[in-house]
Structures are given as structure tokens and as C-alpha cells.
Amino acid sequence: MLKGLRITLRKNERDDLPRYVKWLNDPEISYHLKQYYCLNLDDETDWYEHQRKDPTQLNFAMTLSESAKHIGAIGLMQINQRFQQAELGILIGEKDCWGQGYGREAIQLLVDFAFSELNLHRIYLRVDVSHIAGIKCYTHCGFIQEGCLREATYHHGHFEDLFIMSILRSEYRSKE
């Protein structure tokens, strides 16, 4: 468990899955996510079973420290021990929790754990260029835009560029 002032990251439990199904089927929430199709509990259970045994993934449920309310998820994917890097993904499913700095705190908790305990060297993420809230949140956490994948995603009949953003352990340490 990774405990912060307002946010706690804990392991996902089977009981969390119906909430993920609800959130991921909400087009407003999933708009900027890779997942874009209808999901049911069986799909989510398959994901849960798969990721538990997959050493290249480490996923957490995001909860409010005060009430333990489950509000989202955050995780590392494509964990590569040789190159000491991983891709970060985040989802706040409770929309009234957007824009309150929870994403920033959850990312800081996970990035700290990844550099201090997992001995990672680089954490990167992909974000749509139109996802202003996401870009602001990641920039606040020290992520730097390092590249642009041209027309690499597709929304409502239009291709859109994707930014690659990353943070290195040395950059993170220099902020401490």
C-alpha cells in the first residue's frame, strides 16, 4: 500500500471490477484512453486475472486516504527490467474528483515508488495532444514532452497526434 496525504494506492480487489466496468463504459471517461469499446464484467475479470500474473504490469486502485473511497486506478505497464523503464497509465473514474489534484498526488506516489523501490530509471506515458488536463497534470509532476507520434490516435473521424512524455530518475531526484 502506498499512502499519501489525500490519496492511497492499494492492490485491486475483485470487488473493484464492477466499478471499472462502469467507468470504462462511460465515453466521457474513456475518451482519452486506449480502450474504446464496450466492456463487461467477464472482460474485466480476464484483465484482472491476467495482470495478477504478469510481471510487466503493476496496477493499483486509487482511493481517498480519509474515506477509503475507490475513485480510480493507476499503474505501470510494459515494465522492462533491462532498460529500467515502464509506461504509466491513470484513470480517475469518479468525475467529481477531476481537477482537484488527486491525479497529481497519485502519480507522485507511484513515481516515487518506481524510482525508490523498483529501481526504474525512466517512466513515460502517451497522451493525446488535445488532453489539456492530462498534459497539465503530468507537467506538474515533472514529466517532459519528449516527442510526438503523428496522427497516432483516432477520435470521431479524425486522426490526432500523441505526445510522449517522460521523467528520468535524475530529474525526479533533483526536485527532492
Ligand SMILES: CC(C)(COP(=O)(O)OP(=O)(O)OC[C@H]1O[C@@H](n2cnc3c(N)ncnc32)[C@H](O)[C@@H]1OP(=O)(O)O)[C@@H](O)C(=O)NCCC(=O)NCCS
Ligand atoms: C487526466 C487525469 C488523470 C488528471 O487527473 P486530475 O486529478 O483531474 O488532474 P489534476 O487536478 O492533478 O491536474 C489537472 C490540471 O488540469 C487543469 N484542467 C482540468 N480540466 C481542464 C480543462 N478542460 N482545460 C484546461 N485545464 C484543465 C486543472 O485545473 C489542473 O491544473 P492546475 O493544477 O494548474 O489547476 C484525470 O482527469 C482522469 O483520469 N481523466 C479520465 C481518464 C484519462 O483521461 N486518463 C489519462 C489518459 S492519458
